[in-house]
Amino acid sequence: GAGVSQTPSNKVTEKGKYVELRCDPISGHTALYWYRQSLGQGPEFLIYFQGTGAADDSGLPNDRFFAVRPEGSVSTLKIQRTERGDSAVYLCASSLRGDTPYEQYFGPGTRLTVT
């Protein structure tokens, strides 16, 4: 079956602009996670959704970052007033449920470059 997909695969934007990154999780997975990964580092947790609600958004670095999952499936990560330090690979992952230790399946990521 289809895995986690993310669009776009690459995004180049200018400092100060607004961007949206999209994640399509595996069908039937209720838990969805966003991470960002800088070169040579492990993924850094941003936000976790269980269904439509953000169960844990403690990893969002500041109020320029926001994510939604209105129908409990597709999620969009939104970054306002982008800064060069936001440049990273943004990874999305989904799992069957969030309250039990099911493994996460990662998407291929969106590489964001802020110039």
Next chain:
Amino acid sequence: GQNIDQPTEMTATEGAIVQINCTYQTSGFNGLFWYQQHAGEAPTFLSYNVLDGLEEKGRFSSFLSRSKGYSYLLLKELQMKDSASYLCAVRRDYGQNFVFGPGTRLSVLP
């Protein structure tokens, strides 16, 4: 704070065995995961431990000691395709976030 340590790089020979260590100090613990990540690709799940002891899965085994905050991933019969980064991640609580280590870049040489 949350802290997960792994060696930055390791090198091993094809056919050999390698052990990648991970130590952690986190607030809350509900499982330790190992992921493999090839350059430019997404992480893929390898193994999971929530209780102390060894979990074996083919060529890969993972060990956990919760009292010591320690885990290792054991890779046997190394193949060239095992050259990748190996990420240790702690799940802090039910349904909550994962904390990833920096990863260990393993190079398998012929």
